[in-house]
Each structure stands twice: as C-alpha cells, then as structure tokens.
Amino acid sequence: MYFKDINIDSKKELQPYFDMVGYEACEYCFTTLYMWQHVYKTGYYIGDDFAVLVGEYEGDSFSILPLAKKENISKAIDFVIGYFQKENKKIYLRGITQEVKMILEKDYPDKFNYIEERDLFDYVYDAESLRTLAGRKNQKKRNHINSFLKDYEGRYEYRLLDESDFGVCLDLLKEWSSIKESNDELDDGIDDELEGIKKIFKSYEIVKDKLKIAGIFIDGKLEAFTMGELLNPNMVVIHIEKANPNIRGLYPFINQQFLVSEFDKVEFVNREEDLGIPGLRKAKLSYHPLRFVEKYTVREA
Incomplete structure (x- = not known):
C-alpha cells in the first residue's frame, strides 16, 4: 500500500x-x-x-x-x-x-x-478567560502584564508578521536557545522544533490562508512571536510561542494580545501538550485549563 x-x-x-x-x-x-x-x-x-x-x-x-x-x-x-x-x-x-x-x-x-x-494531553482553555484574565485566579498574570505595560509604555508594538520578519524571528530563536542551554530542563526537541519553524517560514505563502503569525517589538526590536490557527470553527491551536524570558510580562502579554487581536470570537484555545517537562507543565497549569484533550496509545494485546 x-x-x-x-x-x-x-x-x-x-x-x-x-x-x-x-x-x-x-x-x-x-x-x-x-x-x-x-x-x-x-x-x-x-x-x-x-x-x-x-x-x-x-x-x-x-x-x-x-x-x-x-x-x-x-x-x-x-x-x-x-x-x-x-x-x-x-x-x-x-x-x-x-x-x-x-x-x-x-x-x-x-x-x-x-x-x-x-x-x-492537550491543554484546553476558555478563550475569553485568556483574553480578559479576569478573576482572582488570573491576578498574577495581570500583575505581570501591568508591569510590562508600565515598563514599556509607548515603546512596544504588536503586529502580524510576514516574510520580511522571519529572519529576525530565527535570530530570536537562536538567542532563546542559548539561554536554554544552561537550563536543566532543556528539551532535546529544540533543534527539531527549529527545523519545523523554518519549514513554516519557507512555505508561508501556502499556509498563510490558515496560519497567523504575530510579534511584539520593543524599541523596534522583535522580542516575542507566536503562531496559531483555527483547529476547528470554535477552537484555535497555538503552535509556537517564543519570547525574551528576561522581559517580565512579555509571555502573558503576547499570549493575550494574539487572542484579542486575531481570535476574538473563538470559545476555546488549545495550547498543545507539555511533553512531561516539569517547567512547561507548571506554566500551562498556571493558565488554569478548562479541560484536557485526553489521548491514548493503543497496542495489540
């Protein structure tokens, strides 16, 4: 076959x-x-x-x-x-x-x-909760975003990215990877992920009918980018989210702004799995998932 x-x-x-x-x-x-x-x-x-x-x-x-x-x-x-x-x-x-x-x-x-x-297991969130970050459970996220807005008021720009920005995105990934090299939780899949991102950038003209890529610039320098698309009419899946880890509040801010600006009507957000990586699991749980997409491996008995 x-x-x-x-x-x-x-x-x-x-x-x-x-x-x-x-x-x-x-x-x-x-x-x-x-x-x-x-x-x-x-x-x-x-x-x-x-x-x-x-x-x-x-x-x-x-x-x-x-x-x-x-x-x-x-x-x-x-x-x-x-x-x-x-x-x-x-x-x-x-x-x-x-x-x-x-x-x-x-x-x-x-x-x-x-x-x-x-x-x-994929993490599924209430999209409106991620867009507004309302309630006591999201207080820490709001504090981080407020700190970012205070520190960088008038200095940041959020916008959709295109082919002219992708080289800068790859430069940001190299910086991010060098920071991760000293982290005990370094994921062996970083190189594979980089290869996958390069493929998306190279084929953007074909995938852009579905896929959206956005970034945040600070003082004219790209410091974060993300990509996602509708998985079904009522759910967006976030494939990639990268940011300068030294800028407080940047991760929650791009997370929020991407949904507010590009997916303001969807009800659910799939932020994919944690692969059993402790730091990644902690980060995904901190956004208070609504539920999980449970997955099973099936083998012949």
Missing part, C-alpha cells in the same frame, strides 16, 4: 479532510503534521471518504486517528487495522481519543491494550 510523505504540496489534498472532522487534538492539523514530518516521517493515504495518517516512533510504525466523518470512522479504523495486518506489523495507534477508544473496545473486545498518555 502506497503512503505519500507529507510535504507542503500535500496541503491541497489533505486540507479538505482536516476540515471534514472536528477533532480537538493538535495532531489533527496540517500545520502540525507538516512541521514535525521530519521527526515522525509522517505519511498519508487517501481512501474512500477518509484519509489515513501514519508515522514512525522509536522504530515502530503507527497510525493516528483517520480523518473521517463520524459515520465512516469505523470503516476507516477497519482499514487501518487491515493495513497493519497486511504488513505483518503489530497494530499500534497513537493520539487516540476517548471516543475512538470506546469504539475500539466495542468493535474489538480484548484485542488491545490502552495506555493513557498524560504527557501528551
């Missing part, structure tokens, strides 16, 4: 299938899969009324949720299972939602082991 590698030319073919589903997990977005294709060797196959997505992790082939309407999801799952069987591979599914887990338990009793992947 022939699977095509996901590249920028795949967007035209795959986007209708992403638009077809209402999944809330960050994996089910063309930008996410394209950004990380070099890590997971992600590929796809277009079937009858569905698309199948596959990849590799630690040497094993896996599939994530097929892109299909609810009435076709069981047929698509059967197709995926048949693929593994034809290839003489153990069935291995990642990023499986609670809803599909229940379908598998019903249609394939005692066939699979289900592993709850807390490190991969």
Whole structure:
C-alpha cells in the first residue's frame, strides 16, 4: 500500500479532510503534521471518504486517528487495522481519543491494550478567560502584564508578521536557545522544533490562508512571536510561542494580545501538550485549563 510523505504540496489534498472532522487534538492539523514530518516521517493515504495518517516512533510504525466523518470512522479504523495486518506489523495507534477508544473496545473486545498518555494531553482553555484574565485566579498574570505595560509604555508594538520578519524571528530563536542551554530542563526537541519553524517560514505563502503569525517589538526590536490557527470553527491551536524570558510580562502579554487581536470570537484555545517537562507543565497549569484533550496509545494485546 502506497503512503505519500507529507510535504507542503500535500496541503491541497489533505486540507479538505482536516476540515471534514472536528477533532480537538493538535495532531489533527496540517500545520502540525507538516512541521514535525521530519521527526515522525509522517505519511498519508487517501481512501474512500477518509484519509489515513501514519508515522514512525522509536522504530515502530503507527497510525493516528483517520480523518473521517463520524459515520465512516469505523470503516476507516477497519482499514487501518487491515493495513497493519497486511504488513505483518503489530497494530499500534497513537493520539487516540476517548471516543475512538470506546469504539475500539466495542468493535474489538480484548484485542488491545490502552495506555493513557498524560504527557501528551492537550491543554484546553476558555478563550475569553485568556483574553480578559479576569478573576482572582488570573491576578498574577495581570500583575505581570501591568508591569510590562508600565515598563514599556509607548515603546512596544504588536503586529502580524510576514516574510520580511522571519529572519529576525530565527535570530530570536537562536538567542532563546542559548539561554536554554544552561537550563536543566532543556528539551532535546529544540533543534527539531527549529527545523519545523523554518519549514513554516519557507512555505508561508501556502499556509498563510490558515496560519497567523504575530510579534511584539520593543524599541523596534522583535522580542516575542507566536503562531496559531483555527483547529476547528470554535477552537484555535497555538503552535509556537517564543519570547525574551528576561522581559517580565512579555509571555502573558503576547499570549493575550494574539487572542484579542486575531481570535476574538473563538470559545476555546488549545495550547498543545507539555511533553512531561516539569517547567512547561507548571506554566500551562498556571493558565488554569478548562479541560484536557485526553489521548491514548493503543497496542495489540
């Protein structure tokens, strides 16, 4: 069975299938899969009324949720299972939602082991809460933003970015990475993330129909940037958020301004997973998530 590698030319073919589903997990977005294709060797196959997505992790082939309407999801799952069987591979599914887990338990009793992947749970927030930061629970965030506004009043500019800004964005990432080198929580995926960001910048003309990139300049120098897009009509997913960590309040300020300026009507915000990194988990929890998008790894028993 022939699977095509996901590249920028795949967007035209795959986007209708992403638009077809209402999944809330960050994996089910063309930008996410394209950004990380070099890590997971992600590929796809277009079937009858569905698309199948596959990849590799630690040497094993896996599939994530097929892109299909609810009435076709069981047929698509059967197709995926048949693929593994034809290839003489153990069935291995990642990023499986609670809803599909229940379908598998019903249609394939005692066939699979289900592993709850807390490190991969996406954090979902109330968008209005992040836009207003109202209430006692957000007092610390408001204090940080107020400190930023006091220190940099009249000196900062928020705006959308385009190709002319991307070189400066990469320079900021180099600065950020050098600061992180002394941090015990340094993520081994920094280089992979940088490669993914470069791919997005290079292909911006094609992805800009969905993706928005914004930045904050202080005294004319870019000090923070972020990128996100609608994951479904009522939820925005934030792919990247980078800022100078030495500027108090800059992170919460760009977080807030991006939503206020570009996504003022959405109800929910997906800020992706924490990967089990303690500092990242603490930061994501500090914004008081409304709920999680739970994900399961499914392996043949």
